[in-house]
Amino acid sequence: MIDEFSQIPIKMLHILSIDHVLYQDNYFQDRFFKHVTLKNRITQIKEEGILKVKQIGCSAQNREIYMLKAGRGSIKVLLWSQMHGDESTATLALFDLFKFFQSEDQYHALRKLILDHCSLYFVPMLNPDGAEVWQRRNAQGIDVNRDFLAQQSPEARALVKLQEEIQPDFGFNLHDQDSLWSVSGTKKPATISLLAPPADSTSTPTPSMLKAIQVICAMNRLLQQQIPGEVGRWRDEYEPRAVGESFQTKGIATILIESGGSASEKQKGRKLIFQALLYAFEKIASTAYRNENPIDYLQIPFNNKEIFHLLIKNCKIETVNGVIIGDIGLNYTEQFSTKEHLYTIADFGDLSTFSAYEIIEAESIVVLSPISIDSRPNLRIKHSDGTLTYLEDGVMIA
Structure with missing residues (x-):
C-alpha cells in the first residue's frame, strides 16, 4: 500500500x-x-x-x-x-x-x-x-x-x-x-x-x-x-x-x-x-x-456521448433491402414497477467509434422483426461460445 x-x-x-x-x-x-x-x-x-x-x-x-x-x-x-x-x-x-x-x-x-x-x-x-x-x-x-x-x-x-x-x-x-x-x-x-x-x-x-x-x-x-x-x-x-x-x-x-x-x-x-x-x-x-x-x-x-448500454458487434443484420454486416447499439430505460431494463435501438451500422457498458461479440444474429431507430427489438443472438440470448420486445431473456 x-x-x-x-x-x-x-x-x-x-x-x-x-x-x-x-x-x-x-x-x-x-x-x-x-x-x-x-x-x-x-x-x-x-x-x-x-x-x-x-x-x-x-x-x-x-x-x-x-x-x-x-x-x-x-x-x-x-x-x-x-x-x-x-x-x-x-x-x-x-x-x-x-x-x-x-x-x-x-x-x-x-x-x-x-x-x-x-x-x-x-x-x-x-x-x-x-x-x-x-x-x-x-x-x-x-x-x-x-x-x-x-x-x-x-x-x-x-x-x-x-x-x-x-x-x-x-x-x-x-x-x-x-x-x-x-x-x-x-x-x-x-x-x-x-x-x-x-x-x-x-x-x-x-x-x-x-x-x-x-x-x-x-x-x-x-x-x-x-x-x-x-x-x-x-x-x-x-x-x-x-x-x-x-x-x-x-x-x-x-x-x-x-x-x-x-x-x-x-x-x-x-x-x-x-x-x-x-x-x-x-x-x-x-x-x-x-x-x-x-x-x-x-x-x-x-x-x-460515446457509449451505449449494450453494443452487439460484428453481426449480420437483416434489413428490408438486404443483409448488412455491422453493429447494433441499444439503450435501456429502467422500469420503476418491475425494475426491468427495456431496450430500444439507438443506432446500427458501423459503431466502431463507440463503446458500451456491455459488449457482445455475436457470432450471428437473427432479427425476428424489422429493426429501426427507437424500436423495441426482437432478436436472437448467438454468442461465440454457442449460447443464445433473446430480446423480446426489448426485454432481455438469457
Missing part, C-alpha cells in the same frame, strides 16, 4: 483509507426508497441526538422536507439532494456521511476538524413527491431545477428560504446524470461529473465561482485515484432558472456533482460521493482549497 500510494498527499490517503462499508447506512434496501422510509430514518437520527433535524417546508403533496445539521463552525456549507425525484445516489451517500459523523473511531481528528470549522446543512430529499413515483419532476409537473426565478414550486421556495436564513458560504448541488454520458475522447463512462456553475452569461469567474473551481480541483484529484479517466465536466452554459447559477450569483461557491454510470454501478457512485464530499469538507475546513490551481479545472474533459 505504501508503494501504491507513495505519491498521494497524506490527507488524501487518509480519506482513501476510510472503509465506506463501515458507514454504509443499510436502512435503505435499494435506491428506490420513498419518503416514508427516509422520514423514519430521520426520526431515528433525531432521537440519537448527534445531528439536529428541522422541517424546512412541505412538498406540493404535503410531504415534509427536512434539513439535518452537523457541526458548529463559522464556515457554512449547504448540500441538497434528490431535487429530481429519480436521482437518489447522493441521498444515500449523505446518510452514510451522517453515520460517519455519528461514529467514534480512529477518524476523530478528521471529524473534529470538519465539525469545529464548518456548519453542514443537509437537505437529503428536496422533491419527495417525485421520489414517490420515481420521476424527475415534482407533483405539479415542474422541474424544480428550472424554478429558481419563478419559484412556483414549494420545493424551490423551501430551499431558497433556507439559503436566505443560513447564508451559506458553499453549496453542493447533488444529482444523478444520464448513464449514457461519457468522458470526451476516452469512451469511458462519466462516473462522476463536476461543474462550477457560472454566475452570468459571460461565464467570467467570480470570487465564489473561483472558490468552487478550487474545491472541484481537489475533489478531482481524489476521484482520479479511484476512477482514473472517468471524471467529466459539464459545459458552463448559463441557465438563470437553475439553482446552481442562482446561488452562484448570490456569492455562494456552488458545486454541481452528478453521479453517472449504469444502474448496476450506483453503489460505486454512492461511495465516490461519500469520499469526495469528505475530502471537500476537509479542504474547506482547513482552507487548503485555496492552494489549488484553478487552471487544473480546465484539464477535466467535457462530457460527451
